[in-house]
Amino acid sequence: MKIILETERLLLRELTQEDYPMLSAILQDPQTMYAYEGPFSDEETQAWLERNLKRYKEDGFGLWAVVLNETGAMVGQAGLTWQSIGDTKVLEIGYLFNRAYWGKGYATEAAIACKHYAFSVLQAQEVYSIIRDTNSASMHVAMRAGMQVRTRFTKHYRGVDMPHLAFSVKRDDKHT
Numbered sequence: 001m002k003i004i005l006e007t008e009r010l011l012l013r014e015l016t017q018e019d020y021p022m023l024s025a026i027l028q029d030p031q032t033m034y035a036y037e038g039p040f041s042d043e044e045t046q047a048w049l050e051r052n053l054k055r056y057k058e059d060g061f062g063l064w065a066v067v068l069n070e071t072g073a074m075v076g077q078a079g080l081t082w083q084s085i086g087d088t089k090v091l092e093i094g095y096l097f098n099r100a101y102w103g104k105g106y107a108t109e110a111a112i113a114c115k116h117y118a119f120s121v122l123q124a125q126e127v128y129s130i131i132r133d134t135n136s137a138s139m140h141v142a143m144r145a146g147m148q149v150r151t152r153f154t155k156h157y158r159g160v161d162m163p164h165l166a167f168s169v170k171r172d173d174k175h176t
Contacts, residue, residue: 008109016033023048085130145169
């Protein structure tokens with residue numbers, strides 16, 4: 001278990017196969033996964049986990065388990081991944097939390113920690129969050145992390161054209 005970051009309330013560490021039950025509680029919840037056009041199957045959940053384990057090896061980062069310092073409970077995942085906006089490859093801060101832990105500021109706390117990690121450790125010049133245009137809660141997290149909308153685009157996923165907003169913050173923005 002490799003610890004990546006620690007904040008006042010959270011610990012971000014690499015996911016392991018042992019996290020599958022908590023990960024499936026997130027990825028298989030219909031309400032949590034509405035922005036992905038519904039919950040994941042067992043196979044899709046396992047593929048998601050394996051993709052992040054591969055990212056750790058290839059990129060040195062990925063989505064990490066978010067664990068409460070106080071209880072040790074895994075409440076979500078947050079981290080950095082390479083994503084595409086059209087033909088452009090961008091470093092994205094992603095976050096997805098168990099619905100039981102929504103509204104407590106954990107996503108914002110994790111996103112801000114990931115932003116600082118991207119700028120200080122990875123020496124990134126800009127980080128993004130790519131958010132479906134119907135996901136106002138995730139938009140609020142991005143804005144609280146100092147991001148602004150930069151562009152709109154459409155992603156085709158699970159047979160659906162989904163309008164998305166690309167939020168970003170640059171390393172030299174005064175509010176980072």
